[in-house]
Amino acid sequence: MGGKKISRRRLIGTAAVAVAALGSPPFVRTSHAAGKLTLGMWDHWVPGANDALRRLVDEWADANRVEVAIDFITSIGNKNALTARAEARARVGHDIMAHPTWQVAVHHRQLEPLDDIVAEVEKAHGRYAETAMFLCRFDGTWKGIPAPTGTHTFPMVSRLDLLKQHAGVDLQQVFPAARDQRKKDLVEGWTYDAFLGHAEKLHRAGRPFANPIAPTGDGQNWLAPLFLSFGSVMVNAKNEIAVDSEETRRALEYMVRLAKFMPSDVHSWDDASNNDWLVSGRGACIFNPPSAWSAARREKPEIAAQLWHHDTPRGPNGRFRACLPYFWGIWDFARNKSAAKELMRFMCGKEAARRLVAASQGYDLSLLPSFLDFDTWAEAGPPKGTTYNYPTRGDETVIVAGYPAPAAMAADIYNRGLITQLVTRVTQGAESIEKAIAWARRELEGYVRG
Amino acid sequence: MVDAATGAAGISVGARRPSLHKLFQRKSTIAFLMALPLILLISLLVVYPAFYSLHLATLNKSMERFVGLGNFEFLFKRQTFWMVVEQSVLFAVTAVVFKALIGFFVAHFVHAIPSKGQRKWRGMLLVPWVIPPAMSTLAWFWLFDPSYSAFNWIFTKVGLGTIPFLGDAYWARFSVILVNVWFGAPFFMIMYLAALKSVPEQLYEAAAIDGASWWQRLWYVTLPMMRNIISITVLFSLIVTFANFDIVRVLTAGGPIDQTHVFATWAFKLGIESGDIPLGACVSLFMLPILGLSAVFILRDINKRGNEA
Numbered sequence: 001m002g003g004k005k006i007s008r009r010r011l012i013g014t015a016a017v018a019v020a021a022l023g024s025p026p027f028v029r030t031s032h033a034a035g036k037l038t039l040g041m042w043d044h045w046v047p048g049a050n051d052a053l054r055r056l057v058d059e060w061a062d063a064n065r066v067e068v069a070i071d072f073i074t075s076i077g078n079k080n081a082l083t084a085r086a087e088a089r090a091r092v093g094h095d096i097m098a099h100p101t102w103q104v105a106v107h108h109r110q111l112e113p114l115d116d117i118v119a120e121v122e123k124a125h126g127r128y129a130e131t132a133m134f135l136c137r138f139d140g141t142w143k144g145i146p147a148p149t150g151t152h153t154f155p156m157v158s159r160l161d162l163l164k165q166h167a168g169v170d171l172q173q174v175f176p177a178a179r180d181q182r183k184k185d186l187v188e189g190w191t192y193d194a195f196l197g198h199a200e201k202l203h204r205a206g207r208p209f210a211n212p213i214a215p216t217g218d219g220q221n222w223l224a225p226l227f228l229s230f231g232s233v234m235v236n237a238k239n240e241i242a243v244d245s246e247e248t249r250r251a252l253e254y255m256v257r258l259a260k261f262m263p264s265d266v267h268s269w270d271d272a273s274n275n276d277w278l279v280s281g282r283g284a285c286i287f288n289p290p291s292a293w294s295a296a297r298r299e300k301p302e303i304a305a306q307l308w309h310h311d312t313p314r315g316p317n318g319r320f321r322a323c324l325p326y327f328w329g330i331w332d333f334a335r336n337k338s339a340a341k342e343l344m345r346f347m348c349g350k351e352a353a354r355r356l357v358a359a360s361q362g363y364d365l366s367l368l369p370s371f372l373d374f375d376t377w378a379e380a381g382p383p384k385g386t387t388y389n390y391p392t393r394g395d396e397t398v399i400v401a402g403y404p405a406p407a408a409m410a411a412d413i414y415n416r417g418l419i420t421q422l423v424t425r426v427t428q429g430a431e432s433i434e435k436a437i438a439w440a441r442r443e444l445e446g447y448v449r450g
Numbered sequence: 451m452v453d454a455a456t457g458a459a460g461i462s463v464g465a466r467r468p469s470l471h472k473l474f475q476r477k478s479t480i481a482f483l484m485a486l487p488l489i490l491l492i493s494l495l496v497v498y499p500a501f502y503s504l505h506l507a508t509l510n511k512s513m514e515r516f517v518g519l520g521n522f523e524f525l526f527k528r529q530t531f532w533m534v535v536e537q538s539v540l541f542a543v544t545a546v547v548f549k550a551l552i553g554f555f556v557a558h559f560v561h562a563i564p565s566k567g568q569r570k571w572r573g574m575l576l577v578p579w580v581i582p583p584a585m586s587t588l589a590w591f592w593l594f595d596p597s598y599s600a601f602n603w604i605f606t607k608v609g610l611g612t613i614p615f616l617g618d619a620y621w622a623r624f625s626v627i628l629v630n631v632w633f634g635a636p637f638f639m640i641m642y643l644a645a646l647k648s649v650p651e652q653l654y655e656a657a658a659i660d661g662a663s664w665w666q667r668l669w670y671v672t673l674p675m676m677r678n679i680i681s682i683t684v685l686f687s688l689i690v691t692f693a694n695f696d697i698v699r700v701l702t703a704g705g706p707i708d709q710t711h712v713f714a715t716w717a718f719k720l721g722i723e724s725g726d727i728p729l730g731a732c733v734s735l736f737m738l739p740i741l742g743l744s745a746v747f748i749l750r751d752i753n754k755r756g757n758e759a
Binding site: 081082085106214263264266267268269273282411416421425428442443 | 510511524528529530596597598612614615616617618622702703705706707708719722723724725726729
């Protein structure tokens with residue numbers, strides 16, 4: 001019992017140090033961050049893209065002495081979205097989770113605010129595209145941040161030879177691989193009316209245009225811009241049901257005519273069917289990111305050498321292209337929020353974006369317009385510059401399917417495939433346009449349920 | 451007094467011991483203890499989720515507010531819901547009828563095969579049932595594939611037109627029912643075969659002496675002897691087919707235009723894919739009274755016949 005006596009002053013001092021040590025957050029900014037961090041990332045289509053992401057994360061982890069575990073989760077069968085739902089319900093899971101398009105809206109109540117990171121990134125690299133704010137900002141707070149991988153748009157991918165031979169269109173002339181070489185009159189002539197004529201000629205030549213008219217991602221991401229280019233919206237920005245309009249009637253009438261020049265089986269296509277269709281050489285054009293071209297490079301190089309990515313047609317209301325962005329979010333139940341934020345800061349840098357774009361062969365797009373000037377898109381080929389117009393270079397407005405409805409409503413419109421079902425009813429179900437619109441109105445009334 | 455007290459205590463302890471011992475020796479206690487792990491497992495994996503889904507079904511879309519039966523009220527006003535009810539009934543009843551018929555006749559054919567060669571036939575016919583349905587349905591999906599269907603390739607080769615197996619609502623319904631029948635018929639076959647083997651041969655001999663035809667033997671001997679097994683297999687299959695998910699999910703995902711959705715796939719679409727868990731829970735719970743009623747009627751009939759016997 002003859003231990004050393006501790007004075008009252010010393011005891012209080014030691015206790016104060018201990019309390020301060022326990023009370024401070026475990027991870028602070030910069031190299032003091034440590035511990036474990038788990039990431040649930042989207043499993044990339046492009047071979048090698050996951051490795052590039054892992055390498056970048058490992059570099060950051062080594063420098064910051066953080067142990068990082070990455071799970072790459074496929075989007076096939078919505079597995080990534082389902083995993084996020086399960087984690088949100090169980091309130092346990094990855095610290096950072098990649099969320100496709102509308103899922104930040106679905107989970108925003110359980111996501112950490114990221115205003116500080118967004119402010120830093122925008123200060124350094126300029127403002128994010130409007131789409132990012134539309135999908136990530138709730139009640140004035142950013143709940144997600146555009147992810148460095150996964151974001152893609154849906155341009156048209158067409159066969160240069162077939163369009164020239166059967167429709168008389170030289171796509172490299174209309175949409176060259178240099179922004180300053182575009183001729184306004186040629187681009188202006190690329191309209192849905194003109195495209196209907198091209199589709200008819202291609203159909204007659206036995207190499208039709210085709211894309212799914214089914215509630216899949218690809219189905220929605222060409223029909224939603226088409227409807228908007230005719231001025232048709234399902235629900236407007238004030239959350240009012242607006243499907244019953246002359247614009248919707250015009251869009252549906254157009255689709256009835258266009259569907260006659262498309263293969264009859266497009267109503268049962270999935271997201272791979274249009275890629276297979278183009279790569280097999282049976283079709284002349286589709287709407288798709290460069291994954292079809294990447295697949296063709298491996299399987300049919302002679303077809304890949306004829307593929308050109310370019311703008312969508314223009315309608316009476318303008319020219320629109322769908323985007324399927326990916327976001328990163330930090331769960332409010334994440335165990336290592338400070339390290340997660342540090343990694344996000346690192347991954348939002350321009351060098352990280354450049355390396356990831358190169359690794360994905362240009363598939364990944366940034367929602368920072370200042371990050372769309374990398375050489376990857378101009379150099380990709382053959383044919384050289386095929387993906388130059390994959391980031392928007394002209395007058396296209398980038399939208400997400402469901403826009404301009406408020407995020408929660410738009411998520412329902414997208415997740416339930418409303419537009420594709422509306423089109424299917426008139427093009428395949430042989431329903432009248434009026435009856436189909438009445439059906440859509442009733443469906444939308446159901447989505448409003450609080 | 452002390453002795454007496456001790457004696458009384460001794461008697462009471464002695465009396466308790468044999469009763470506890472007796473309790474553990476009772477057949478019902480042993481049976482209960484042996485079934486206890488299963489009871490606990492079922493409680494954990496079935497009873498708890500069932501009550502939890504009941505609770506979920508009473509919440510609003512964002513799961514923040516109690517709405518009582520409001521979700522059911524909303525559901526009953528939806529056109530798509532009644533379409534799914536109609537499709538589920540059509541899918542389950544048609545598939546079960548065909549599975550039962552095919553199973554019954556195939557069982558007869560296999561029963562007629564000499565026992566030496568019967569085993570390999572039984573094994574081969576069971577193959578569709580033992581392959582995981584998600585996997586076999588994927589093979590069917592490729593056979594029906596919109597662009598590269600093997601069936602359509604053959605039809606084209608023989609000069610026939612192609613069929614939109616998965617693109618047309620009626621063909622898509624036909625396809626999901628066909629795959630379900632293909633998958634489920636072997637189960638009926640093996641159950642009916644077992645029942646056929648248990649029919650006493652003397653009954654057929656007596657019928658033959660009485661001059662009964664093949665049809666009369668089937669109608670008056672085989673069918674009455676198989677009635678219970680037919681009822682049980684039909685009930686079991688009806689429950690499983692009503693709750694089917696994988697075949698429809700893999701083959702059509704409920705399309706085109708929702709016309710092949712059954713309760714489970716629509717509940718998944720609403721609850722998991724669209725984030726409306728309470729409504730999804732309502733749809734899945736809607737199956738409960740339908741299946742419960744069928745179970746009551748069929749099992750009551752079996753009990754009645756059992757008592758008559």
